[in-house]
Amino acid sequence: MFTGGKSFVSSPPAFSNDAKRLLVCTGNTVSIFSTSTGLQTGELEGHGAKVTSVIVVPASTPASKVLCYCWTSSLDGNIKYWDFAAPELMKTIDIRFPIHSMVIPSLLSQTTESSGKIHDVFAYVSTEDVKLKADKTISVRGQIQKCNLTKSRLVGGLELAKIERPGSIIISPSGNQIGVYEKCKLLIWEIPAKDLDQHCFKKIRLHHTKSFTAMAFHPTERILAAGDVTGRILVWRGVGRKTFSNGKLINGGLNEDEDDSPGVRSGDDADSCTTWHWHSSQVNVLFFSSDGAYLYSGGREGVLVVWQLDTGKKKFLPRIGSPLLYYINSPDPTLSSISCTDNRIQLLRMPSMEIVRSISGIKLPSSRAEMYDAYGSGVVFNHTAGLIAVPTENYRVQFYSLFDDREVSEVQICERNHHPSDDITVKVNLVALSQDGSTMSTVETRLPEEGIGGLVSLKFWACDSQSKQFSLSTIIYEPHREAAISSIAFRPASHMVVSSSHGGDFKVWVRRQEIHPKDQNTGWTCHAVGSY
Template identity: 25%
Template sequence: MVVVEMSEPSAIDKVGTTPIDELHIKHVTGGSIVKFSPVFSSDAKTLFLALGNIIRAFSVSTGEHVRDYKGLEARAVGVQFHPNNPHLLVALSEQGELAHWRWKTRLPPQILNLQNIWENSTPNGFYLVPKGDDQDESCDVYVTCKLKSNKYPRLCVYDEKTGESSHDNLTRNVEVNRHGVYKIAFGGQGEDKYFAGIYKKKLYISILKKKTIDIKKIGGQRSLTCVACHQEHHMIIAGDNTGRILLWQEFFENPNCGSSVYHWHTLPVTDLAFSQFGSFFYSGGGERVMVKWTLDSPDQRLYLPRLPENICHLVVAPDNLYVAISLADNGIRVVDSHLKTVSIIQHFTWCGEGEPNNKTWFPAGLNLDPRTKSMVLNGRVGHIQFFNPNTSSLLYNVDITCQNYLTQERNKVIENTDVTKISLSNDSLWLATVEQCNNLKTHFEIRLKFWNFDEVKQTFCLNTCVDMPHGENKLLDLKIQPITTEEQLLAVTTAEDNKFKVWSLEESNTINTKYIWRCESVGFFRNFPVGEISFSTDGSLLAVAFDSTLTVWVPETNQLKCNLTHTKLNSAIRHVKFGASTCCHLVVTATDTCLGVWNLLTLTLMWVVPIRINILVADSLSNLMAAFTEENDLFVFTPMSGRPVYSHRKLRPDRFSITAAIFFPRDNKQNICLSSWQQHSQLYFLDIHQELLTLEPKETIEEANQNLEALDLLPSALSTVTPFTALLAEQSTSGVQHEVTDKTHLQLGEPGREAIRQGPAPSGAPRHDLAIE
């Protein structure tokens, strides 16, 4: 046994690998698209939102991604249209970059750096307010800054043309929402432009020109949660933590005016939005219900219930055509004036954002579905999602718990059943899941479910459901045997009862299904606490961690082959992984303090590295493994040696801790020059902010960005592409090449006629006008 140190690769070790400084972190997907409010274009056909340092545009009618607006170096803190020029799209970054795009053109943005941004402060929102001068169409830029040394925010005013700061307007307390954005709103027109902010029980109102502040208070144990102002009239609505909505009107003309109360929600109001003319407004609450209120008739209400997650933002389109609902699952739902869903913008579902005290993102980790070549991971509560990282697209969701979501109650925490473990067979025909709900005050639920893929329905259907598979003991691990013979397939579970159970697929006596799953055997070792399990690559051996002892079993007979322990590994084993390829006889174990490798042929400990491992993943297509430490350091190694083939210190800052990782088989169509350890699979990892990341050479990232920019020069995705328009495009292109002009009409032969006939009816001109018969 050799004790080594997991250090940087030496020059010799780097042969055939990519040097550390040549691999860069690439953002694949994730990140919040609901942190800031989206904004509609003036024709309500396009929706714009901020995602990192990119402004992304989506089609309202289809939800498809249209294009990206780039140019900011830092993360954007909001996006909106210029009040005096609807052709200008404006965004502000955390570094004070004010960018203007002419959004219908392909021109780069005009960027102005705001001057004298307060030191030790970070902008987290901005608002464009017209100056009210007919000769000057520019605006004042009101920027909310979060001071690091002071809990109070600061509202700074800048000139849009020069970027110079004129004065500070607000230094009082203002509430922030769950994303750290201050809860303020602007309203009114011209000289009567005003803003409102909330803090606990107080509503602050101020006319911008006068710089005076009026304070409204609410009584009792209530506190304000959100605020909205009408863009033309003196009207303010604010929600509180008991579900009430308070309306103030003509407050400047009558400083002692009272408030009207609208009350339907029982949980805190999360956001509010006025219609264009103020005759009605929308509200969202913790019940996951959006309500449409009529201002003069509070009893006339429309409801949009059972939204998939909590409401973050409500935005009304021009002429009240649509309402965009930003949800905490990182999705945006667009509905019409009758609350009918028009489109859904969602490419990566966040996990448990609305759950109370939920500190574990994606508890089921990252799993591979070989059939669809997608990742399988937690989605919204009770669901799992199938996500393709190669195309950055969400394939579909599967409802595992099949339960209605239980919303929270006042002064109570309601626990919902969620998926905690996922495992798929090698042929993707079987899916095993574990769902748990641990509410100590009321009940304890745990279910082991086996799902069979239905080729006709093209989805997973429930085959076997086992309630309390290990009694009232929490399940710790779940694995399906990696073999392709369905009749001999096994699955193994471990739990806090210090046992593992082997589940086998057997023929059923019922007419409803051909096979069902039953418990075949139970294993334990000296009543030691059981931990993680791992199958060998051919499925013939099963490694089970019992406290500090590694045990190896024959899963079919539940026969113990050997038990291994060592003084260097005297603490509980947290991770167990069988090697693959040339290392299939090696087993890697990790404790709280060490990483060690056992040789099953000689029953000896080969090497030990003193390191604290947080995540350990193995590549099924090679002999490589990846270890992530608590300090977000990455080490890629093979079990044959304690010297890493690649290492990367501080992948993410401390506040971006990594929660899950996976080696994902590389697409065969990709023809890029990579290091040797990246040839077979690509390493993906998730951080606590639910961003999916990977490592790629800088040249590859730049090439991908250039390809996206080239695609961005194509005609807008808003233009309808039909078989008829495709044929017209071919004619136009062929017409440029004069030497083949005589052959252009051949494109309108039988293939062209069939393309038009097989297309949808409204996809082109009337057929009798085409003159192709």
């Protein structure tokens, strides 16, 4: 039995300190890819459920860039510490709660006392109380908790917040602040450089009229940006100036704000708030440039918008081609990555954002196409080569190797400019491969608009024996008149295809050379017709 394919975009990836490797959460494992080739070079196995976070321990000196240590969290309730060069599991911490997100602030602001003493390392985790999950009457089941990684235990008696559902924790570039978003509210905490077990912190809340979907901290100033479900971006300045500026911590419990009103922007601790709007749907990606002069945003449109922070003016970077999920900087300023909903991670050359390499998993057909399932579906196997052919959202067929567990190639079936936010107007319904893999047949349906203009096309493709690339050989419009094609199949060991329709007929298609051997035309033609 052949198996293959993983989700590469369930969680943000992480670069190694030398930027030569990319660590990707892939189900219960972490897959390690070479950034120079895009090929998998290793894997971290040990978690019993989905891995939700991978955090590489940064190099404190240029010489330590060769060190390869990382922390991972999982829905199995475990936090693990790895040497991913070996690879070898070094430590496991069981906190007994499914972990949906984890950040480790001290890794971004490592400090030691004059005596050389190293402080305990703490992680902040977004967890889920599984006991409460079973009780449908209780809506709040998420928690933000603190874990002492040095002592391998949760910090007792300390819960930063209860939230309705566990979600992502966002951390500032310097590690001095963390935040979460829940519906129309942002919660932000300030983390001291010298973190201790019983430190409890003041928090602030920022409010909005719509639900938040993304959040980012400015690298140097008290500026916070957040995106919402409508595509708006809010930028607060002077965030936490009143609450955080005195630097006082409260021991023995959390300091709850006196005014806990969920009202829109009621009592928000910020000097000003500006709203920008370009995206047509929710904002998924939000991050500041390293110098803080620009804010980048992305979403379903598959394009990054660059906002000048001082003026609000915007420009657009080259289209990525699929809705965006995560953006990650690397230690190498000329390299970054962006994860897309089509299960692809694009490695980008900075600052031009040119795509230099792709790491692709199996691209599942668009969920938006489910309404057209009556037209058929089409994932096919080439057992000889261990390949599957999958129709994708962008009018292509992806060839994926189950032997090598990677994408081999893509074929553009319909010559149309695909925009991720467009309504579906064409669907690749069916795919068939000859036994030797030399020929492919596809069926595409142009969907009618207001009941007018539907069109079915049957296409035949020939594979070049040298380049292994498919080229279009024959296209037949409305092969069964107005009826939709229900199935297509190749006859084993010969160049013959049978198509059937919902109209109750079938047709046999052959290459012209099968009928007229001297004919130099390699196209296909109808050889026989039948009904049932």
